[in-house]
Amino acid sequence: MASDASENISTSARRPTLATVASAAGVSMPTVSKVLNGRLDVSAATRAKVEQAIRDLRYVPVAGRARSEERFVEIVFDDLLNPYAAEIINGAADAGLGEGVTVIPKRHTGDTPREWARRVSASGRDGIIIVTSVLTSEQIARFREAGLPMVVIDTVNLPSAEFTSIGSTNFTGGVAATDHLLKLGHRRIGHISGPLTLACSVARRHGYRAALDRAGIYDPIEAMGWFSYDTGVREASTWLGRPERPTAIFAGSDQIAFGVMEAARLAGLRVPEDLSVVGFDDTYAAASTSPPLTTVHQPLKEMGELAVRTLMRLRAGEPVASHHVELATRLEVRASTAPVR
Amino acid sequence: MASDASENISTSARRPTLATVASAAGVSMPTVSKVLNGRLDVSAATRAKVEQAIRDLRYVPVAGRARSEERFVEIVFDDLLNPYAAEIINGAADAGLGEGVTVIPKRHTGDTPREWARRVSASGRDGIIIVTSVLTSEQIARFREAGLPMVVIDTVNLPSAEFTSIGSTNFTGGVAATDHLLKLGHRRIGHISGPLTLACSVARRHGYRAALDRAGIYDPIEAMGWFSYDTGVREASTWLGRPERPTAIFAGSDQIAFGVMEAARLAGLRVPEDLSVVGFDDTYAAASTSPPLTTVHQPLKEMGELAVRTLMRLRAGEPVASHHVELATRLEVRASTAPVR
DNA sequence: CTGAAAGCGCTTACAG
DNA sequence: CTGAAAGCGCTTACAG
Structure with missing residues (x-):
């Protein structure tokens, strides 16, 4: 057994090096x-x-070429548990596999802009992807100073020319959702937005209005709140108690739509017979509700993929066609919508 | 402007080194x-x-100590989009922050055991966490050969003494779910399991049987299928068409439970008034259904945290108390269950 | 503050 | 197959 000698070494303070392993195994460093x-x-x-010595010493190579060839991209979320995160990570990891890049998801830790840029840059990352975070112009300047390539995935704000960003077609999605309900014969269609401080909420709402306008309906029924289940329950409950209640509701997010379905249940209404509901996002849960939710699909996986590819292009100094790209949303029709009665 | 000289250098084939940057900036390497x-x-x-030169040359440090001090743990899923994944990643990333470890989620790519072990070990990872994957004993042997610390998060199989694993209390969860329904006065309680080839399904089913036994009910109503929405719809629909239908159903997973709720809707039954439903998992979507789902919570985040901590302990050569730890499940009572009528 | 010198951990030809 | 020698990219005292 080599254990006697190796224990001596492994209990020493310094971590083992190639030389330690070589001498323990009785061979040369090469x-x-x-x-x-x-x-x-x-x-x-x-x-x-050699393998035995590596195991005995718990040797881990430290700064060799093997490791150093690897490229790392950090992808930062405000909240890793957001149902968005899983889909974006999935796309980014897939693209990373293809590009030979390792993708590291992180939650934003509340560093100051300078600390953040320094930490990410000092850790040798090849770039950073920021997801729907509130990005100050100071932060952008810091990353630029650090020479760190950056791509923003933003389904929320208006694009800025200061950095490269990827979004989705919110206005078009709002039109598609509303048109679908109009085609089913609905005329009293409510819309519950997310916060109107967010550009995506404004765009979706204006998509809704544009579709109504074209149909000759000039009295939109509108409410607003967080992107939450509770908002959906609360705002829809207000409407559903009235005699002239809407026959359909377009919700600004899936979570709001789930809340609307709950409000219908509490009001003794059936979806879709008494109330049609459309969401926005098409995250994992939308296909598994009862009934399955008709919703506007956001191509989150594709956005994650594109972010990694764009980042690697920036890093290589290649030009990118545009500082902002929007991927298309698409209406996913399921069972929560039906012709008006 | 230094752009003229730097462009000359940056267009050369080799990537820039510290020396390149130093000469471009007109300073020394230190x-x-x-x-x-x-x-x-x-x-x-x-x-x-210096910062200007770094930017001009797109210099990225390659094998310095700064990078080499960082520790990496790879966490492997069969499917990154599984709703489990987000919660486990969340916990692992949190624990990583505390332990100074960077967590890298990956999808299992179908390498052979030897390729896999070699790739992970050659990339200098400090350890690997495998989530609910089918792990062959050959694979375990390969990781051991490579001297790679490993922890398995397994909510599915029986623990093995061959490696360190983390699970949750499936049997106890099955008992808790069934007891809850019994306390509400239900006597005809159905149970739809996931695949009985998986130890977790067997344990949950036996928890269900144990609770019924204790209540003096000896005719369990049982069905089986995948952990899927469709299984829930199909199996529950069969039961709900019968005159002596169950008044409550304990589903082997949240996805199955969502399907059961849909089957109830299709049969014209209300949840919870006509049918109580309990799930298992308590993933993100469970709180947002209509009605919100009563379900057995699996501590996935905590399991992710524990996995990282245990892995770092193994890596440091510290002893771990047991080769298998089970974290407690806990019943989360919401609105999908009610007293029997 | 700056940099010449020594050193670290690892890899790459290449001679045997 | 194996290893002495040279080399690489970076960092660490330390003298000025």
């Missing part, structure tokens, strides 16, 4: 290096000795 | 190194020159 890198010109017996 | 590492003993003017 030989250990070859084993580590999967080279084939090492005999089986030697390889076994 | 000075560039100091700037890179955020040292304070550099004048503002010099720092600016």
Whole structure:
């Protein structure tokens, strides 16, 4: 057993190096290096000795080329549990696989702009993707100073020319959702937005208004709140108690739509027989509600993919066609909408 | 402008090194190194020159200590879009922040066991967390050979003494779900399991049976399928068409429970007035259904946290108390259950 | 504050 | 197959 000697070494304060492993295994440093890198010109017996020493010493290579060739991209969310996050991470990780880039999701930790830029840059990241975060112009300047390529995935704000961003077609999505309800014969269609401080809420609301206008309906029924279940329950409940209640509601997000469905249940109304409901997002849960939710699909996975590709292009100094790209939303028709009665 | 000289250099084939940056900025290598590492003993003017050169050359440090101190843990899922994944990643990333470890989520790519072990080990990871994957004993042997610390998060299989794993209390959860329904006065309680090839399904089913037994009910109503919405719709629909239908259903997962709620709607039954429904998992969507779902909470976030901490302990050569730990499930009572009528 | 010199951990030809 | 020698990219004292 080599355990006696190796324990001596492993209990010493310093972490083991290639040299430590080499001497423990009774071979030269180049030989250990070859084993580590999967080279084939090492005999089986030697390889076994080296692997044993690596295990005994718990050796982990530290700054070799093997590691250094790897590229890292950090992708920052305000909230990793947001149902968006999973889909965006999925797309980014997929694209990363193709581009040879390792994607690291992080939650924004509340550093100051300078700390943040310094930390990310000092950790040797090849770029950073920021998701729907409130990005100050100071922060952007800091990343620029640090020479750090950056792409913003923003489904919320208006695009800025200061940085490269990826969004989705909110206005068009609002039109599509409302047109769908109009085509089903609905005339009293309510809309519950998310916060109107967010450009995406404004765009969706104006999509709704544009569709109504074209149909000759000039009295929109509008409410507003957070992108939350509770907002949907509260605002829809107000409407559903009235005699002239809407026969359909277009919600500014899936979470709001789920709340609207609950308000219908509490009011003793059935979806879609008594009330049609449309959401916005098409996150994982939308297909599994009862009834399954008709909603505007946001291509979150594709946005994650595009962000990684664009970032690698920026990093390589290649030009990007536009500082902002919007991917198309698409209406996903399920069972929560039906012809008006 | 330094652009002329720097362009010459940046268009050369080799990536820039510290030396390139130093000569472009007209300073020594140690000075560039100091700037890179955020040292304070550099004048503002010099720092600016160096930062400019770094930007011009798109210099990225490659194998310095700054990077090499960072520890990486890979966390592997069969499917990153699984609603589990977001919660586990969240917990792992949190614990990583505390332990100074960077967590990298990956989808299992279908490498052979040897390729997989070699790739992960060659990329200098400090350990690997595997989530509910089908882990062959060969794979375990490969990781062990590579000296790679490993922890398995497994809510599905029986624990093995061959490796360190983290699970949750499935049997107890099944008992709690069923007891809750019994306390509400239900006697005809159906149970729809996931695949009985998975130990977790068996444990939940036996929890259900144990609770019924204790209540003196010896004719369980049981069905089985995938952990899917469609399974819930299909199996519940069969039961709900019968005169002696169950008044409550305990589903083996939230997805199945969502399907059960849909089956109730299709049969013209109300939840919870005509049918109580309990799920298992308590993933993000469970609180947002209509009505909100009573379900057995699995501590997925905590499992992710514990996995990272345990992994770092293994890596440091510290002993772990047990090769398997189960975290407690807990019944989350919402509005999908009510007293029997 | 700045940089010449020594050093660290690892890899790459290449001779045997 | 194996390893002495040279080299790479970066950092760390430390003298000025």
